[in-house]
Amino acid sequence: MKPTARTQLRRLPERGSHDLETIHAVLDAAFLAHVGFSVNGQPFVIPTLYGRDGDTLYLHGSAASRMLRELETGVAACVNVTVVDGLVLARSAFHHSMNYRSVVAFGTARKINEPERKTQALRLISEHLIAGRWDDVRKPNEKELKATTVLEFSIEEASAKIRTGPPGDEDEDYALSVWAGILPLQLEAKAPVPDPLMTNGASVPEYVLRYRKA
């Protein structure tokens, strides 16, 4: 994607990218987006799940959600997706940093009205969150679809920013007797906790046991 002023990478452009494949890879490595929009000049930032198909992100929620009601009017919006990969522990306070993968995407959203397209978008969101789950569960019925707003957010412009690798310190600081390096961080799935109300004896599905994101 060709950058304009809003996606131009001012700080540390060597960490940045407008490459579509890089942007899609970051969007696919996470499931939580932070959506920004303004109401009467007051910015809001709301976390939400999403799905992706090409340069379209799918968002959903209650028909009563303030975020969705604002976004569906087509106002300018911004979506940020960030994966934290580790703490960068340098020898000086100044050179401390984070290893991360982050995408800032700009665009506008539109409401999806057709029940079939809504259901398809909900499937994308569900599969993006936990692949394999959709086929196992009861699909949304007419009443549930009506209570759910689904938006398609078209990415008009986006940029990725990625930091990897060890700290970079000032030459003279390498002599300090400080431990320096990376503390890797990872969002990990722990042992699944069955619903206490589950009496059907169903075993934990493979896609739950092997869950991995990022």
Next chain:
Amino acid sequence: MKPTARTQLRRLPERGSHDLETIHAVLDAAFLAHVGFSVNGQPFVIPTLYGRDGDTLYLHGSAASRMLRELETGVAACVNVTVVDGLVLARSAFHHSMNYRSVVAFGTARKINEPERKTQALRLISEHLIAGRWDDVRKPNEKELKATTVLEFSIEEASAKIRTGPPGDEDEDYALSVWAGILPLQLEAKAPVPDPLMTNGASVPEYVLRYRKA
């Protein structure tokens, strides 16, 4: 804190809170904030580290950062901090959810100019990220302080939203032969990776080995 229209909890108010202790606990459980602001009507959402002291959040970065340059003018801003605790796997697609702790805070930022207050704020950010680190490393010198912008963001209003516990399904769905429950998720520290350029033989500090956030 007393809610106004922008922090009024419209959706699922039983999950929400304006209690200061709850809000502070969520802010202290994470280290990554998503900051929202608008430039000429275009919202931006940028991830950033932070520190906290009472109802003040400290933000920092390069003096060239677009985000900090905009925020220091005192524009309306929004900070979101979200901790993901797990996936809520219900029997119906509709009742899938996330366990999470999230705070939306509104306010404005101001630049800190005095070097001593700047350094103190940087210490708060550092200790918020990884307690114990600050004492070990070389502190910012005059040149580094000049290259760093530090802002104090005063929280004028905030709300917390928290979901815990098992899925809630429709009565008739409990008979389905679907596995239901929680898949807990946690940001975990893995084995520290020493900087390949470290030749001082320093051992990994305890605060790195025992790192735990959230």
